[in-house]
Amino acid sequence: MGLGSDMYRQQILDHYKNPRNYGELEEPDFTHVGENPSCGDTIQMDVGLDEAGETIESVRFNGDGCAISMASASMLSERLHGMAVEELHEMDTDDVTEMLGVDISPMRVKCAVLGRQVAQDGSKIHRDELDPDDRTITEE
Amino acid sequence: MGLGSDMYRQQILDHYKNPRNYGELEEPDFTHVGENPSCGDTIQMDVGLDEAGETIESVRFNGDGCAISMASASMLSERLHGMAVEELHEMDTDDVTEMLGVDISPMRVKCAVLGRQVAQDGSKIHRDELDPDDRTITEE
Amino acid sequence: MGVQEQYSFDVEALRADFPVLDRKVGGDPESPGEGPGDDTPLVYLDNAATSHTPDPVVDTVADYYRSYNANVHRGIHQLSQEASVAYEEAHDTVADFVGAAGREEIVFTKNTTEAMNLVAYAWGLEELGPGDNVVLTEMEHHASLVTWQQIGKRTGADVRFVDVTDEGRLDMDDAADLIDDDTQMVSVVHVSNTLGTINPIGELADLAHDHDAYVFADGAQSVPNRAVDVKELGVDFFAFSAHKMCGPTGIGALYGREEILDSMQPYLYGGDMIRRVSFEDSTWEDLPWKFEAGTPSIAQGIGFAAAIEYLEEIGMDRVEAHEDLLAEYAHDELTALGGVEIYGPPGDDRGGLVAFNVEGVHAHDLSSILNDYGIAVRAGDHCTQPLHDEMGVAATARASFYLYNTIEEIDALVEAVGEARDLFA
């Protein structure tokens, strides 16, 4: 079997079937929605920060999509707890695949990175580094 | 050598350099102009008929064009003398190449048949079988 | 299975013409053509997206480049003569294949999409205006849906969509309601690339013609699979793509009734489509060249004709019988598997494709998993997003068959779909 089968290891399936931190925050510091139009994936990320606004204290996500995008968002939501906002901003695609622990086939990378992109863009909007009208879309 | 060289036998060159019946009729029964746009060939045919309108009595042609179209019109002008109009109408491409006595390469056939086409179309217009607004064009 | 005995021609022998079918997959997709890194044999079931191209067609194209490559139409030298004859006769071959009167009714385009745009630009932009309407169906491919939608916006014409029933068929009562005296064009897909529905083009053409509207049938999914006669169908325009019928990419055909094409203004301007040009104005070449501006897709046009000759050697009736066999078998087996929802009409009444979803499995995950088994299906909206919205799903998986596919390949598909279902259960 090729790359793909590897993608559906137990851990991924587990996060897909039992997403962690699924839902919404009552008073998020920022919330943002993004989509991956070709898959029809949509993810919302709600994030709460510490007083200084530098560390992530709470995360909820919700949405609809394929196993890769949902499991990736779920795993990310756990990872983000206690993470410095700076560190979130520095996460790249390799960090996401490392987090997933599986090889992601090229055509599915946009699914895998959707959650991270939504969190980063939401934070950038919060910091006025990005226009809130910019939609988050993961597609080359 | 291939087909083409054959096309420029002495007879063709002679008719090209010394066109027979070149000019215009003072009182033609019909006159018609046609062109072959891709070569830029233009030929006018003036035809005079007998009283009954059934036999060709006089022919003049003039125009501008390649050796094949000019020589063919010149040879046709000789051939038409005394020909029944019916016979003119029956002339097809084979008759033209036979008259020329050489093989005509496919891309030059439209040059070779221009004179004949002009004569035929002119006669048809004269007989009200063709709309005088129809231009004669030899191109597939 | 014994089903093979029902094959209408020797499928195994024919597969030898398609070396790509011997591909093993699992290699590095960043290095295409460099061969497999794995041993999984390819099972290619994405034929509605594009079919494979048999060696005789590939060789015909290569032979053009190697033996008589030249520009067409206006050259006096021999290579140009040879290329011109071959390219122009390719139009005759295509015309014959779909029952057109002759080359004057066949314009070569890039693909079906461009054929649709040609008519939308050259006829639609000129003829449509406020008060007019264009009638489409809810199952139109984006090629016609987006094109007429946008031309509608630009001209002020209304665009209407004939309902699709729960069984995946056109609601012909709705069609009769929507098509009225203000209708100028009815643009309808002949065989749906998502539902597999074979639409009643003749009936729609009668409805349209009763109201003096034209009919444009999108034959992208019908011409590859069945004998089509545009005169019998009664359509005014018809379009299809070579790459879905054993031909090269980059070439397709627009059929148009001669009187209509003749009355239309040109679409693309440039060389080869003119008769006389001055600085002030231009006049146009005869059909079909009036609509083929610039150096045409010569090698691809010649390859298109070779593809048609390939299909004709098998016989379109046999191709259709084979597609019917595979579609019905796949439909039945996927149904029997359980947990699979199939879209469109029953198995014995559809084109050679089956779109479906597996309970609890996103179509993209399904496609990824099938890929691990070497099975190529398409997952997505198949360029019918609004139809998917109507069906209430973001995506479906679609297995689509062609003349080289086998019963065993469908068995492999069904087995892998079962595995995926179980993995996610």
Next chain:
Amino acid sequence: MGVQEQYSFDVEALRADFPVLDRKVGGDPESPGEGPGDDTPLVYLDNAATSHTPDPVVDTVADYYRSYNANVHRGIHQLSQEASVAYEEAHDTVADFVGAAGREEIVFTKNTTEAMNLVAYAWGLEELGPGDNVVLTEMEHHASLVTWQQIGKRTGADVRFVDVTDEGRLDMDDAADLIDDDTQMVSVVHVSNTLGTINPIGELADLAHDHDAYVFADGAQSVPNRAVDVKELGVDFFAFSAHKMCGPTGIGALYGREEILDSMQPYLYGGDMIRRVSFEDSTWEDLPWKFEAGTPSIAQGIGFAAAIEYLEEIGMDRVEAHEDLLAEYAHDELTALGGVEIYGPPGDDRGGLVAFNVEGVHAHDLSSILNDYGIAVRAGDHCTQPLHDEMGVAATARASFYLYNTIEEIDALVEAVGEARDLFA
């Protein structure tokens, strides 16, 4: 002759990549590819119409069909991944080759002609109106001349033509007069396919930009022959065709500055160019895909990149040096022959082609006679009818050279032209 020693690369070795150069001509033109009925070796001097395609490019195309043929962009299965990567990267290769910023500035079209029409439709129809003007030159190819002329008629914009001097150059004073604040577009051929003139694109771009007009340079005859950098040239749009530069037929490229392409509405509508579609409206994909509707010319796009790699291996500077050598030699020898009128600038300052007439011999007769000697030249108006009207001739014969042509082939040309002249004397 000793001139061969000046070759900038091993021309004889390179000819082995082009099997068509071994053709003998004189066979039956109705049976293309069936081989010669005669023994005359082909001397192919019609490269400005279309160049030949070397085996590595033909093989790349065949390999696509035989190894990873699939539709692009949206497939998850491996073949589609491989085809997508190769097709999309072909845009990068083309972008690099002409100095574009990246694939977002390169739209694949059918040919140069379609690229011109794309801009005329997507930009011109929207932006032009009465009071505006478009500035062309008297030496434009029909691809731009007819296109802007007709778009001008449809929008009410004025179309102006920069004079050509007796030496076959643009009258830059006239250009400065014609380009004014109402000018929206200056569309100019980079290297004239009739005169061989290399136009001062940079100067024209400056003139245009001073008046906030765009510049579209037609690179159909420049990109095949010389290193081109669109940023250095300062153009806003640029177009060229693969079939004139060792590539397949059916594919070309439009370069457009990203901001401009981004601001333009789409041209063709359909699949692959949309982001979201509903029955009511649609949104568009990112560049360049927004302008590539429907299944693209996948094999041809990949073949285009292979052609560029082939040329780059030789080196564009060397290709240019070879063209210069041949053009100057042909110009000098034809001049020395006597009775030959040559159009355009002197031999040491022109692209790799020479258009001429022989006293007393119609260009079509000349071409027929040359064909008997196996020599393929083009005779006609070369899609510059108005320029020919200005020059006062209906047709010219044109010999055009490419990287595989030799000094001996030009000697053969000159000798045969002499024979033709004597035959008609």
